[in-house]
Amino acid sequence: MGGSTANRKVVERAISGSGDLFAKTRARTLALVDGLSPEDLVVQSMEDASPAKWHLAHTSWFFEQFVLGQYVPGYRFFDERYLHLFNSYYVQAGTRFARPRRGLVTRPSASEVLDYRHAVDRAVSHLLASPPKDAAVEIARLVELGCHHEMQHQELLLTDLLHAFSFNPEMPAYRAPEPLAVTAGREPEITWQAFDGGLVEIGHDGKGFAFDNEGPRHKVWLEPFELADRLATNREWQDFIADGGYETQTLWLSDGWAVREQEGWTTPLYWFEKDGVWWSFGLRGAQPVDPDAPVTHISYYEAEAFARWAGARLPREAEWEHAASTVPVDGHFVEGGHFRPRPATGPGLTQMYGDVWQWTQSAYSPYPGFVPPEGAIGEYNGKFMVNQWVLRGASCATSRAHARATYRNFFHPHQRWQFSGLRLARDR
Ligand SMILES: [Fe+2]
Numbered sequence: 001m002g003g004s005t006a007n008r009k010v011v012e013r014a015i016s017g018s019g020d021l022f023a024k025t026r027a028r029t030l031a032l033v034d035g036l037s038p039e040d041l042v043v044q045s046m047e048d049a050s051p052a053k054w055h056l057a058h059t060s061w062f063f064e065q066f067v068l069g070q071y072v073p074g075y076r077f078f079d080e081r082y083l084h085l086f087n088s089y090y091v092q093a094g095t096r097f098a099r100p101r102r103g104l105v106t107r108p109s110a111s112e113v114l115d116y117r118h119a120v121d122r123a124v125s126h127l128l129a130s131p132p133k134d135a136a137v138e139i140a141r142l143v144e145l146g147c148h149h150e151m152q153h154q155e156l157l158l159t160d161l162l163h164a165f166s167f168n169p170e171m172p173a174y175r176a177p178e179p180l181a182v183t184a185g186r187e188p189e190i191t192w193q194a195f196d197g198g199l200v201e202i203g204h205d206g207k208g209f210a211f212d213n214e215g216p217r218h219k220v221w222l223e224p225f226e227l228a229d230r231l232a233t234n235r236e237w238q239d240f241i242a243d244g245g246y247e248t249q250t251l252w253l254s255d256g257w258a259v260r261e262q263e264g265w266t267t268p269l270y271w272f273e274k275d276g277v278w279w280s281f282g283l284r285g286a287q288p289v290d291p292d293a294p295v296t297h298i299s300y301y302e303a304e305a306f307a308r309w310a311g312a313r314l315p316r317e318a319e320w321e322h323a324a325s326t327v328p329v330d331g332h333f334v335e336g337g338h339f340r341p342r343p344a345t346g347p348g349l350t351q352m353y354g355d356v357w358q359w360t361q362s363a364y365s366p367y368p369g370f371v372p373p374e375g376a377i378g379e380y381n382g383k384f385m386v387n388q389w390v391l392r393g394a395s396c397a398t399s400r401a402h403a404r405a406t407y408r409n410f411f412h413p414h415q416r417w418q419f420s421g422l423r424l425a426r427d428r
């Protein structure tokens with residue numbers, strides 16, 4: 001009796017926790033598109049980016065595909081055509097519409113997509129109110145996954161929108177410009193934080209939510225190393241530019257130099273010069289570059305060249321995680337509403353979480369013992385473990401709920417439309 005009561009309480013807690021998270025997450029997505037026009041919602045500026053309307057629909061598709069369609073007896077899909085239209089990359093879930101053409105889909109309209117969202121909201125809430133007993137824990141787990149999936153899309157929605165807006169000569173601001181943070185002249189020189197290394201453990205231990213790619217927890221050997229106490233700044237990046245960093249082939253990896261040549265990179269993405277001053281375009285419109293704020297919108301190749309120029313290197317992901325687990329999870333996330341990285345404050349190891357994602361020199365590959373889950377949901381992370389690099393730490397567009405020491409973000413080395421920056425490391 002005691003055991004079954006305890007079990008029931010665990011199930012009830014899981015269901016109510018998922019219900020709260022679901023309501024909060026779905027509302028936040030709508031808050032992020034507040035004030036956008038239907039035209040803003042439909043545009044797609046490149047293959048890597050998706051229209052905001054697609055994000056609104058696809059995050060709803062996820063709950064229909066993996067929760068409602070599986071666990072509601074006789075569930076009638078809102079519109080069968082959406083199963084094809086809003087599937088992203090889940091081969092086992094069925095056919096998919098071509099990703100590069102998402103911006104050509106003017107129907108369903110934005111208001112029809114909002115109706116779709118509301119219908120899915122009602123159906124999920126209804127299911128959570130009276131879940132089938134034998135599947136309640138699994139439903140709670142999948143709804144939680146769907147919420148964390150939606151948070152990832154909230155970040156993409158912002159970075160995709162910024163990319164689209166960057167083509168508009170009027171440089172529209174997503175949110176009203178705010179005054180630049182007051183900075184007291186040059187930021188302090190880097191204070192190197194020393195770590196002994198040795199045999200350490202990294203990876204998620206299974207307590208609380210994590211994506212499958214964060215585990216299993218396992219042992220790693222680290223040689224002694226040092227990390228910069230803060231992120232690399234725009235001022236340092238201006239020094240890199242002034243010193244010919246973008247023109248010095250010997251600083252660059254061969255693949256990186258080829259992309260730099262092909263794309264004609266001479267600055268981070270969204271930088272431009274006006275009357276001899278560097279400006280950048282961001283979610284708060286065009287503003288002079290804040291020299292003390294972390295540099296952002298750089299590729300792995302640029303981060304790597306910068307590190308070589310600075311006489312240092314990028315951290316390995318195990319080094320980063322080992323160091324990050326020694327500091328509290330604190331920083332500038334999307335909830336702060338600044339929508340741009342801010343200068344470092346305080347002594348010790350700062351800015352480990354938030355502001356900008358930090359490129360590491362670690363290839364995105366499976367941890368020892370990693371096995372993706374069975375079925376279509378197993379396609380979430382595992383099949384992308386090639387040709388991409390791990391970024392750590394979260395950004396000013398990331399949900400606070402995604403800031404943890406074990407979180408592994410990943411992108412291709414040439415991509416730079418995310419809030420991606422770097423922290424220097426070196427051997428001791
Ligand atoms: Fe997705």
